[in-house]
Amino acid sequence: MAETRRRSRKALKICCGVSAIVITIILVVFITLAFTVFKPKNPLIIPQSARLQNVQFQMFPSLTLNATLGLNVTVQNKNYGGFQFDNTTTYVDYRGIGVAEVPLERGSVPARGELEIYSVANISADKLLLSPYFWDDFGSGGFNFTSTTNFQGKANFLKVFKLKAKVFATCHISVQILSQHIQVNCTSKLKL
Known part of the structure; x- marks a missing residue:
């Protein structure tokens, strides 16, 4: 049972780490697009x-x-x-x-x-x-x-x-x- 808890904690840490990296990448891409492609331009x-x-x-x-x-x-x-x-x-x-x-x-x-x-x-x-x-x-x-x-x-x-x-x-x-x-x-x- 202790081994299962250790594995599930390890899997949870990996899942949280991957989720944080994906969210960071999405935020960086969104901010980059906001300041470049979607930056308001004068007509x-x-x-x-x-x-x-x-x-x-x-x-x-x-x-x-x-x-x-x-x-x-x-x-x-x-x-x-x-x-x-x-x-x-x-x-x-x-x-x-x-x-x-x-x-x-x-x-x-x-x-x-x-x-x-x-x-x-x-x-x-x-x-x-x-x-x-x-x-x-x-x-x-x-x-x-x-x-x-x-x-x-x-x-x-x-x-x-x-x-x-x-x-x-x-x-x-x-x-x-x-x-x-x-x-x-x-x-x-x-x-x-």
């Missing part, structure tokens, strides 16, 4: 097209300026988790003065997928003309705008973990008046 915002539409400029009998800025971007999600965002608003500024607000409807970007976003901003001429830089920029033939968007929602990792997440997106938009050539550069930052 890419790639401008596809931008166009200036309905441009109307009149100096007499009163100064008026109306324009519509259309912007089409692709959001690439490089993460292994999807992102669902709520309704939000894109704000367009000209040298620190808000000149347009564009509502964006809720949506989602799939894991390792893309989302096309098309937005149209009606530029408020009254606010644009308030800037002391307007005539200098008009004379140089170009305007620089900045659009900012704060996407708030949830990131879903492996359809198990749901975390609150925010994506801050900024686009710098340079518009040449005569050629109506538009150059767009965007950046984004993910915050969990």
Whole structure:
């Protein structure tokens, strides 16, 4: 009987040791994956097209300026988790003065997928003309705008973990008046 107890204790110690080693290996693999493969990455915002539409400029009998800025971007999600965002608003500024607000409807970007976003901003001429830089920029033939968007929602990792997440997106938009050539550069930052 003593021999049986010794064998069962030895087997129990071996079982506990093997279990501890397996759990340690699983934890090391999980932590390694969490800091490498599953580490949250900023989404890419790639401008596809931008166009200036309905441009109307009149100096007499009163100064008026109306324009519509259309912007089409692709959001690439490089993460292994999807992102669902709520309704939000894109704000367009000209040298620190808000000149347009564009509502964006809720949506989602799939894991390792893309989302096309098309937005149209009606530029408020009254606010644009308030800037002391307007005539200098008009004379140089170009305007620089900045659009900012704060996407708030949830990131879903492996359809198990749901975390609150925010994506801050900024686009710098340079518009040449005569050629109506538009150059767009965007950046984004993910915050969990």
